Amino acid sequence: MSELHELKFLQDQIQELKDQGVYRKIPVVETANEAEIVVNGKKVINLSSNNYLGFANHPRLKKAAIEAIEKYGIGAGAVKTIVGNNTLHEQLEADLAIFKREEAVMLFQSGFNCNAGVIQAITGAGDLIVSDELNHASIIDGTRLSKADRAVFKHSDMDDLRKVLVERRANYKHVLIITDGVFSMDGDLAKLPEIVDLAEEFDCLTYVDDAHGSGVLGENGRGTVDHFHLHGRIDFTIGTLSKAFGAIGGYVAGRAVMKEWLSHRARPLLFSTNLPPSVVGSLIEAVKMLQESDEYTKTLWENGDYFKGKMKEAGFDIGHSETPITPVFVFDEAKTMVFSKKLFENGVFVSPIIFPTVPKGKARLRVMVSASHSKEQLDEAVAVFIKVAKELSII
Ligand SMILES: *Cc1c(COP(=O)(O)O)cnc(C)c1O
DSSP states (O other): OOTTTTTHHHHHHHHHHHHHTOOOOOOOBOSOSSSEEEETTEEEEEOOOOOTTSGGGOHHHHHHHHHHHHHHOSOOOSOHHHHOOOHHHHHHHHHHHHHHTSSEEEEESSHHHHHHHHHHHHOOTTOEEEEETTOOHHHHHHHHTSSSEEEEEOTTOHHHHHHHHHHHGGGOSOEEEEEESBOTTTOOBOOHHHHHHHHHHTTOEEEEEOTTTTTTSSGGGOOHHHHTTOTTSOSEEEEESSSTTSSOOEEEEEOHHHHHHHHHHOHHHHHSOOOOHHHHHHHHHHHHHHHHOSHHHHHHHHHHHHHHHHHHHTTOOOTTOSSSEEEEEEEOHHHHHHHHHHHHHTTEEOOEEOTTTSOTTOEEEEEEOOTTOOHHHHHHHHHHHHHHHHHTTOO
16 A cells, blocks of 8 residues: 555654653543542542533433433434524523523534624624634634634734734724633633723624633523623623533523524534433433522632642642632643653643644643542642642642
């Protein structure tokens, strides 16, 4: 067989990753997603999940999923524009709209799909998309699918955003400012009040991807827009149901007319099958649990603050997170990989975050604490962090 069909060009690139010390295999987890899991045959404290509230294996949500399967089966059958929503999809959208305090919610198969579908549906030739430089990959890809022009402003730099708007606003019909609500790799919040003020001054639309704020910030986890009391001043709020909500899915919350338009033009809804009943059944229950009680979000924040305090005390560079997300900066890529590997050998599972997820030279471990971790587990994790970091002269 020829080199071409043996995919020699891929083999070469993989060898390069190995030479750079950044090659990795996808770990295999043998247990449900919990505070402690078995990975590649080893029991470890799990600090690598976005399962913020411990919902991914919650008995109430599992029961709701099973009941949905019994009643509606395991598949949606087709895309929603052809076979329709079932009553569970309709209910989840209605419940989420109430939870988010918005007119309407359109459900997507994931947060990624939502960005891939919404941005291109609401912008077009003659428009400009203005994006924070650290926005999530799905926003970048979603933006690439649009016929609008693009501009990037420096991360959370309001002077730079203003500069872009001063220079370019007049040349376009609509301008859409897009930002993450919570920046997923650093845990800092967008300066939403200032962004909204600028948007109003320059007559722009606003779009907040709140994947890491959903179920985490605001009253009972209503998100970053609620946290900043900006209801009615953000045009499009994206949320994920794959992180704090424990299952999978994404949605956009906003005006009813937006939902009407998306049902005609959001390509992931027109060309990819609707979420299965089990997922939707469990998500209806998840929204109910959050509306009933703030115990989950409270415990999450307590655990996050507790862990961050201990890590700072130990001398780690944990950046400037304003949420439970805790980056632990190592900077060097290969050293970050070794740090993660040695933590794992000592019973702590925390994934390395390297290029292209973060810029080169900004490698880090990203610790994801959840509401389901015990203080003992967090203490144990910190002790292991200190031991391994000393061995590697990181602290
Ligand atoms: C995780 C994430 C997504 C993707 O959400 P999924 O539901 O996992 O597809 C989108 N945007 C941001 C900012 C994220 O952090």
